[in-house]
Amino acid sequence: MHLFIEQLINGITLGSIYSLTALGLTLIFGVLDILNMAHGAVFMFGAFTAVLIVSKLGLPLWVGFLGGCIVSGLLGYALEMFALRPLRRRKNTSPLAPLISTIGVSIILENIARALFGSDTISFRTSISDINFKLGEIDINLINLVILAVSFTITILLYFWLKNSKSGRALRAVSENPDTAAFLGVNTSKVITFTVVSASCAGGAAGVLVAMAFNSVNNEIGLAMGLKGLAIIILGGMGSVNGAVAGGILLGLAETFVVAYGDSGYKEIIGFIIIMAVLLIKPQGIFGTTQKVKV
Amino acid sequence: MLSYLNSYYIQIGSFTLINIMLALGVYVPLSTGQLSLGGAGFMGLGAYLSAIAVTRFGLPIPFAIVIAGGVSTLAGILVGVPSLRLKGVYLAIATLGFGEVIRVIFIKWETITGGATGISAIPLISAGTVRFLTEQNIIDSSNKNVASDLTVFLILFLITGFFVWFFVALKNTRIWRANSAIRLDETASESIGINIHYYKVLAFSQSAFISAIAGALYAHTVSYISPSDFTYHRAVEALIFTVLGGSGHVLGAVFGATVLTIIPEALRFLKDYRYVAFGAILVIMMAFKPEGIITDNIFRKIRKK
Amino acid sequence: MVRLKLNKIIIIAVSLLLFSCKADVPKVKGEQPNSQQSIKIGIIAALSGPAAGYGNSIVNGFTLAASEINKAGALNIELIIEDSAGKQEQALSVVKKLINSDKVTAILGPTLSTEMRLVGPEANNSGIPILATSNTASGITDIGQFVFRDSMPESIAIPFAIKKAIEKYHIKNVAMFYGDDDVFTKSAFDTMKSTAEALGLNITTIEKFQKGQTDFKAQLTKIKSTSPDALLCSALYNEGGVILDQARKIGITVPVIGGNGFNSPKIFEIAGSSSDGLIVATPWFSESVENPKVLDFISKFEKAYGSKPDQFAAQAYDGLFIMAHAIKTAGSADRNKIRDALASVRNFNGVLGKFSFDQNRDVDMEPFVLIAKDSKFQLLQ
Secondary structure (H helix, E strand, O other): OHHHHHHHHHHHHHHHHHHHHHHHHHHHHHHHOOOOOOHHHHHHHHHHHHHHHHHOOOOOHHHHHHHHHHHHHHHHHHHHHHHHHHHHHOOOOOOHHHHHHHHHHHHHHHHHHHHHHOOOOEEOOOOOOOOEEEEOOEEEEHHHHHHHHHHHHHHHHHHHHHHHOHHHHHHHHHHHOHHHHHHOOOOHHHHHHHHHHHHHHHHHHHHHHHHHHHOEEOOOHHHHHHHHHHHHHHHHOOOEHHHHHHHHHHHHHHHHHHHHHOOHHHOOOHHHHHHHHHHHHOOOOOOOOOOOOEO | OHHHOOHHHHHHHHHHHHHHHHHHHHHHHHOOOOOOOOHHHHHHHHHHHHHHHHHOOOOOHHHHHHHHHHHHHHHHHHHHHHHOOOOHHHHHHHHHHHHHHHHHHHHHOHHHHOHHHOEOOOOOOOHHHHHHHHHOOOOOOOOHHHHHHHHHHHHHHHHHHHHHHHHHHHHHOHHHHHHHHHHHOHHHHHHOOOOHHHHHHHHHHHHHHHHHHHHHHHHHHHOOEOHHHOOHHHHHHHHHHHHHHOOOOHHHHHHHHHHHHHHHHHOHHHOOHHHHHHHHHHHHHHHHOOOOOOOHHHHHHHHHO | OHHHHHHHHHHHHHHHHHHHHHOOOOOOOOOOOOOOOEEEEEEEEOOOOOOHHHHHHHHHHHHHHHHHHHHHOOOEEEEEEEEOOOOHHHHHHHHHHHHHHOOOOEEEOOOOHHHHHHHHHHHHHOOOOEEEOOOOOOOOHHHOOOEEEOOOOHHHHHHHHHHHHHHHHOOOEEEEEEEOOOHHHHHHHHHHHHHHHHOOOEEEEEEEEOOOOOOOHHHHHHHHHOOOOEEEEEOOHHHHHHHHHHHHHOOOOOOEEEOHHHOOOHHHHHHHHHHOOEEEEEOOOOOOOOOHHHHHHHHHHHHHHOOOOOHHHHHHHHHHHHHHHHHHHHOOOOHHHHHHHHHOOOOEEEOOEEEOEOOOOOEOOOOEEEEEEOOEEEEOO
16 A cells, blocks of 8 residues: 555656646647747756756755756747747748747757757756655655645746736736737737746746756756647646646656556656547547636 | 769768658648658658568568558558647647657567567668679679669669659649648638548648658668657658758758758768757748748749749 | 759759768778788767767777777778767768778777667678677677677676676565667666576566656656565666666665666766665776786776776777787788688787687677675675
8 A cells, every 4th residue: 555655656746747847838838829849948958957056066956946947937038039939920820830940949959958968867966865754654755745845836826826916817818819918908028928938937947846856867858848748738738727737747647657557668658648549539638728828 | 973873972862862752751741731740650660561571571572662651551541530630739749649659669569570679680672683683793792782772772763753753743733732722721621612631631641651661661771670760850850851941842842851961961070069950940941931942932933034 | 033042052052062072082092902001990989979978988999909009010000980979870871981982991880789780781791890899789790790799798798797696695586677668778688587587586577667767766666566686677877877876765775787788987976875786797897907908908098088998998999909910810901811810819818808709709708797886896796
């Protein structure tokens, strides 16, 4: 029984990180109608930044965390300014152009990362990584709890901000209908930029948490995470915040339990199987709405 | 000129031709407005089917390649039909997912695919011809390799040339006009009586066929395949060829594939930054010239002059 | 206007093509009739991409060996080094260039077994002797009569490691964990599994992971629950280091027997003290200080490159010396004679010890079995 609980904790921790990544993706989709294929690369840069700040510069963990978020936010800003905005200026582009453009950005970032950070895995030792304790028969790592707490907090903050704050409402207005929102006095440009930047920050934060959880980073994690993020928002419904959270946890649990009770060879592919299944059965996903950021 | 008859350059030529086929595999569905990122999956399917048919069942190579193409076309239809209800981005992801699932099947189904170890010692498409030429004493061991590489290149050239001619010839037919209409506006096309389902699935299965043939030929050119040869990266590469070259015209795909296969060889010294350049190409093209380099306009202007 | 643009594009493309051709004009034409002239040896190594760590180490070994051979005077070796980036297709293009444009006498490399699958047949069919110095998969020398290897294959190393571990730790139950999507890790796993079965060990569970994963908690938790006496793990050092680290953290304290991927100082960088208890078999152990030849090599290498040589550098170094020895024995640059001379190499005195090819042109040597303690490897007694 205690094995089940240990795996459950593994699954939920993993899931909470996935949710955080998916939140960023779903926000960008909701507001811009764009699938940001570069999200994974941004996530990876955030992770590497944090690791380097802590390991090479010896600064405390929270500085690394902040550094990771800031770098990711900056990359998001660059993404919006150089890749996405020029696209919006042309009137009759096909919806595939932004997709292809973000694929281009992801390739650029992945290869710059390889040139900057090398292809090797870099280990990430933090002051809390070695603390474990036992609850009865169950082994618990302190770091799992910290991750759960941080991702939970960020998610709830985002949720309430979207629902209640003025800028949150502005964001939802733009996602519903940019022209109407502009008509009503919302500065759509600013909202869009802000969305991309905060979504990327969330991605970077998730990256740092992943580095903490697994004590290491390497440049393959971006692609894998980007594709999983895709699976989650398709499962949960593109543009739905609830969907991102639910989907993330579900994927985390699915991956963990397929290992615990099935064949671990399928762990990475579960995401894709979910994508295919959902697209076949109910393409809008669990929480059903497309093209709107719904809370 | 004789220095060009050199295995190294012939090899680059052969890879260029395979890339052209893969670029066509992206172009064809794109001409109906569907973005398929599953090219690597169909390529892998074709490669494995042909390699297995030849190495495990001893079938003759041309036979195996045809079977590979045929089965993959069926697979293309099977994927194409449910994909009809998916638009744009969703379709792209579904095809991506398909490619990855196929790749994992290659890894898992060890008994028949060899798993991650792959399949080695696949006979080359030039094997039969080389044997014949050696028996007739037209070639000997000193030029056997060049003869083999040249044969491979010529076979690839003929097949690729056929595909390109086919799609260029298609230009003023009903099919092409229907595809263009669908690409521009599906609802309008349907309302004037075009059977969009038929054309979309047709394009999809054509893409599957071409990618599979490219894969089968690849297997019989390099003689060793493994699942890691057919990843998402390869599908994206084919996309880049088409997007850069010109997504509106067949020759665009040809141009893009040729330029982007040859230039990296010439720019060896750039090493890892080569891919940064690829990514930058995508971003810049989309921002400034999403139709690509070769467009219908160019041909119109040339014809006018 | 547009016509100009199209023309411009064509001109650029053609000139690039011509430019790239110019760079490949062979320097010396014809055969080298006597060994005092330069013997051209082609080197295929992964100098960029994920395998670059191995590739650079290997090229350092070759370069050091070449300078010593040339200094000794009997032979003059010219190395033509090409980068394969660890990609098979590129390796194939490169070997064709070496054979057809540069007309090399022999080839050393490529870095990865997967590349050898394409490169080997090409070299073999062209009658060019090729010596692998870092491939460890099975079936390499089966490719053909001209294919040789001096890098110890997993099929020798792993059974040694497992047997020694059983002796020392009285192991009866083992759990297995391997990367199922990579050729090496899978091939090493196949060897581990057949060895374990042949030795009558009880396999408690077999778990898998894929390249690039950094989260192994789920699989490791499952492994821990089966209470094995040891973990047989087949991974490259990136995943391997992380696996070790996470395994120790969730409480797996038993010895971990690793394949060749673990045989790298990078493991200590990634796993730190979690690496204690890691067992690997290796052909190269630089702490075997009795041999003056080895000490000499290590100090020369360190002086030239700033770090101690690893097994890849050592195997490369010995590899070039073995090739040079074969060329001297053959007395000419005749590739068939060189091939035959290689095949008859017995008890060659190298930094790896006494080296011989077996009748399959493969390695005939015994490895050292090492265990990691305090971020260092030491002999497992």
